[in-house]
Amino acid sequence: MNYKPLDPSKTYLITGAAGFIGYFLSSKLLEQGCRVIGVDNVNDYYDVNLKHARLEQLEPYEKFTFIRGDISDKSMITKLFEEYKPNVVVNLAAQAGVRYSIENPDVYIQSNIIGFYNILEACRYNPVDHLVYASSSSVYGANKKVPFEETDFVDNPVSLYASTKKSNELMAHTYSHLYKIPATGLRFFTVYGPMGRPDMAYFGFTDKYFAGEPIKIFNNGDFENDLYRDFTFIDDIVIGIERLIGKPPIESVPHKVYNIGNNNPEKLMTFIETLEKCLSKAMDREVVFDKVFEPIKPGDVPATYASTDLLQKAVGFKPETSIEEGLQKFADWYVKYYKVKQKDLISV
Template identity: 50%
Template sequence: MKVLVTGTAGFIGSHVALKLLERGDEVIGFDSLNDYYDVNLKKARLARFMNHPSYTHIHGDLADRAAVEAAFATHKPQRVINLAAQAGVRYAAENPHIYVASNVTGFLHILEGCRQHGVEHLVFASTSSVYGANRAMPFSEHQSTEHPLTLYAATKKANEQMAHSYGHLYGIPCTGLRFFTVYGPWGRPDMALFLFTKAILAGEPIKVFNHGHHKRSFTYVDDIVEGIVRILDNPPAKDAVWDATAPDPASSGVAPFRIYNIGNDETVELLRYIEVLEQCLGKKAQMQMLPLQAGDVPDTEADVSELIAAVDYRPKVSVEKGVAEFVKWYSDYYQCS
């Protein structure tokens, strides 16, 4: 099939594009290559498949309405995976307008493209951050997400609600995936594993928030990609047993709409994550212990039972293997001794 993938120069988007191309799909990639972090890394990700005969790249910004409209009109994708967004929870505090332009206005342009061109299925990235102040573990799609703690989370919550409205009004099948901490080769330089690796190799201290005691559903990127592609092939329908007097946030009786957690249901404490990294690098970390940052949550734990039931999603890669794969990639890419 022909799939429009936004964010193909990004961490997850580049892996998704490769997976789709490997299985024989035609991929239309859309990315602005902004300078939020190293553009050369983004170009290197793209270089892995830029010359593939079934790949077409569009250099554009989701906030540019005309560029998005042209992408849909020219290429007429059957399905869309929207992974492009302004990332980084803390960056939002200093650059709120960029987040709204990319994550809200840009997403509206995607929805309009899907509406105008009869797209069969829109899969879009949400985040575990939408759970916000909720402390009931594990996080379930059936729980309320009305108390986001950051603007980034609020924009992703807005995406979910916008998608539901378009699903209801225009019948567009929409699936939102709430990502839990994703890591692996070709990752983002602003994420913990990347920052830790760079600092440890340089003999510099790492900042360990919450004294390293918070837990995360660390999920290897290949496991995330497998879930995305499986969901892409399974557009949602209206929920036949949905009760409008007690509405389930995870589905809908008035729109072909679903929300799923996608992550690892086995949590790992940050100190253990660092310990595994030390073992892979063969070098101890100098840790600067700090309190929990504003906007951060003490723990995240994914309930992925709904995704298991829907597409038999089962993460396979352990933190030990996944961190080792990242370190191998990092050493190769940056030519570390």
């Protein structure tokens, strides 16, 4: 084993705890007896009922403390660090979404830049064993070389969201250099699964189907040169984070960046066809989406493909859940959660 198991005697601060990854990570740590302080502003970027449903799953744990607050509120973050003295910080709070950043730039600067700066400052004045933070595969921009490696040039982001994530990596590196904060950035690749984000394509496609509406596919209807995505199942993401928590960087500048992706990109159309099959199985009847093809959107990239060599070398793990297995778990959860009826198309 080339990483340390989680230490239940330590306090773990998870920002974005009501979010998709934050919820599953919190659950995993709590199951192992860790003390978890969860922070989230529970904003309405997507259905807040889903965020509340996640939090309800965490509330029964005695060692879970939830604080509703925004990481861009410096005084709140400062007080939180002083009171709870976290040993490990996992910063997953961020304004997500590539397309949303084109219309709503302010919230990205507020949360992803100012919020992350506040976390770094808090770690500076309240030293931690390890700061783990969410970056994104979007930092690779429209890189043509695949698979994407952590050493690749990433100075050409194609969305403001990507720019903020690249900025996070630079800021973390600086703070690690100046104040010796052990920090690890995680470049996530298209995370999906049960209780996921409704703004993600697979979730939106399913919503549209049950609302009796067509789905929009932004690939120009070009099946030969279809978009490729490295879809990564939530359980794999959580295992990767869990293992990396126990492996803080020890270099002279204690800062590292890792890809967490499936290392197995799929055509978008293959992913959609697999989702149809999984929903068909969950519903016990054939499910076929009504498809409308449109031009690729600004900020979208043609392909994402993670090299996971560094991750595997560091912690002996690489994501391997197939889209068939992962999407079936999503489809089964969706049908149960939204109480979808077998006989009718209903609005959810």
